[in-house]
Amino acid sequence: MENLNQRLESLIRFRKELHKNPELSGKEIETAKRIVSFFEQYPPDEMQTNVGGTGIIAVYKGAEEGKSILFRCELDALPIKETNSFEHKSVKNTISHKCGHDGHMAILCGLASELHHQRPEKGNVILLFQPAEENGSGAEKVANDDNFKNYKPDYVFALHNLPGFTKNQIVVKDGTFSCAVKSMIIRLQGKIAHAAEPENGINPALAIASIIQQFDKKNQVDKTKPNFSILTPIYISLGEKAYGVSAGKGEVHFTIRCQTNKEMERLSKKLENLTEEIAKKYQLEFKIKWTESFQANENNADANNFIKNASKILGLNVLEKDTPFSWGEDFGLFTQLYNGAMFGLGAGKDSPALHHSDYDFPDEIISTGVKLFHQISKEINHAH
Structure with missing residues (x-):
């Protein structure tokens, strides 16, 4: 043999x-x-x-x-x-x-x-x-x-x-x-306006900036802690390359990593609530989509x-x-x-x-x- x-x-x-x-x-x-x-x-x-x-x-x-x-x-x-x-x-x-x-x-x-x-x-x-x-x-x-x-x-x-x-x-x-990993797509809808009169529209730029800053505070990079998490900004898009137009829509994508499935569930809910708060503050409609999920x-x-x-x-x-x-x-x-x-x-x-x-x-x-x-x-x- x-x-x-x-x-x-x-x-x-x-x-x-x-x-x-x-x-x-x-x-x-x-x-x-x-x-x-x-x-x-x-x-x-x-x-x-x-x-x-x-x-x-x-x-x-x-x-x-x-x-x-x-x-x-x-x-x-x-x-x-x-x-x-x-x-x-x-x-x-x-x-x-x-x-x-x-x-x-x-x-x-x-x-x-x-x-x-x-x-x-x-x-x-x-x-x-x-x-x-x-x-x-x-x-x-x-x-x-x-x-x-x-x-x-x-x-x-x-x-x-x-x-x-x-x-x-x-x-x-x-x-x-190995960690729980999933990706989050946040789409924000406002209202286009003339770039000379941005007050007549709803531009998502400040909301995107706020989401990035608030999400950054949720990072806990010490792997020995049970609430270890990494939130990585992956992609951002805002408006069009039209210099006379104040943007009316935008999106931001993150990949999120946690040590346990339970922690991922907890953090995901927090991030959804945070997104809702920020969108409301800036009078934007929002949609959240989760993708590429790994337990x-x-x-x-x-x-x-x-x-x-x-x-x-x-x-x-x-x-x-x-x-x-x-x-x-x-x-x-x-x-x-x-x-x-x-x-x-x-x-x-x-x-x-x-x-x-x-x-x-x-x-x-x-x-x-x-x-x-x-x-x-x-x-x-x-x-x-």
């Missing part, structure tokens, strides 16, 4: 093929086809396609009853032009795998090859290839899909590669692993302990982080619905950062991801 090291070369080739052919959120049709054809070599006991869009579920069943454990990776790439010149660079001019989802898919495919050769002793292992993580819509579409609802996993796990951390280091965190990954203590124990058995270098990552990851929805946890896999201290045009997933960490996922599944079904 071929072992993981022998299969590693083909996994790396597959990862590079995925890297070369990236697709945007919700449009991962060819990526999904590539995953399905990969599974022809390692047939699962059950397979579903088109889950929540382009998503795929593959299930490897154990001989005995036991827990169902889900491992998830992401299918989508980003609208970023790649600046690397290596052979597997993106063939698409403005799309590339700058978050390492190509590597995450390769890890899950590696786990599939392990499970094919060595079926779980007990329980089921469910592999989920999820669409549209980058825009925060994929987890929700999968969770609401009837084909997914039948599976009812006992535990859910995901990893994310982490540039800036030692290669193959496992980064764990009790409680919140915080709130790690379940048991699930997190399985990660730590499995890492220890494999002799991996584990780092326990004190504060959450401030980026969002839509796996947070799964940790709301099921007992689960997310962990980090070090991608190298000198690796370019995620979402940078010259980033590339390091192939040397694939086998660590595969082994750790596999060990977690064994731990859980040995524990029960």
Whole structure:
């Protein structure tokens, strides 16, 4: 029987093929086809396609009853032009795998090859290839899909590669692993007037200035505080480039980050009320729209302990982080619905950062991801 090291070369080739052919959120049709054809070599006991869009579920069943454990990776790439010149660079001019989802898919495919050769002793292992993580819509579409609802996993796990951390280091965190993140669009409607007679109109400029200043006061950048929050102004628009006209409408967009879903709920209400107060003060009509919402990954203590124990058995270098990552990851929805946890896999201290045009997933960490996922599944079904 071929072992993981022998299969590693083909996994790396597959990862590079995925890297070369990236697709945007919700449009991962060819990526999904590539995953399905990969599974022809390692047939699962059950397979579903088109889950929540382009998503795929593959299930490897154990001989005995036991827990169902889900491992998830992401299918989508980003609208970023790649600046690397290596052979597997993106063939698409403005799309590339700058978050390492190509590597995450390769890890899950590696786990599939392990499970094919060595079926779980007990329980089921469910592999989920999820669409549209980058825009925060994929987890929700999968969770609401009837084909997914039948599976009812006992535990859910995901990893994310982490540039800036030692290669193959496992980064764990009790409680919140990554922040709740969502974006707020505020549209203000006033009344156009001649620029010589602004008093005859209602110009939203001062309201926008006030919103920016008031929102800025809500920043709490100390990550050790439970009310940690970052409010980032993203985009502002006001009026038209017509110098004889006093603006009659404008909009301002923010991205907001909090440590917990509860804190996000509390702050969101505050910001809505604040916007209403300011709009009323300046006699403006207003509309608020929330978009690109990511739940915080709130790690379940048991699930997190399985990660730590499995890492220890494999002799991996584990780092326990004190504060959450401030980026969002839509796996947070799964940790709301099921007992689960997310962990980090070090991608190298000198690796370019995620979402940078010259980033590339390091192939040397694939086998660590595969082994750790596999060990977690064994731990859980040995524990029960």
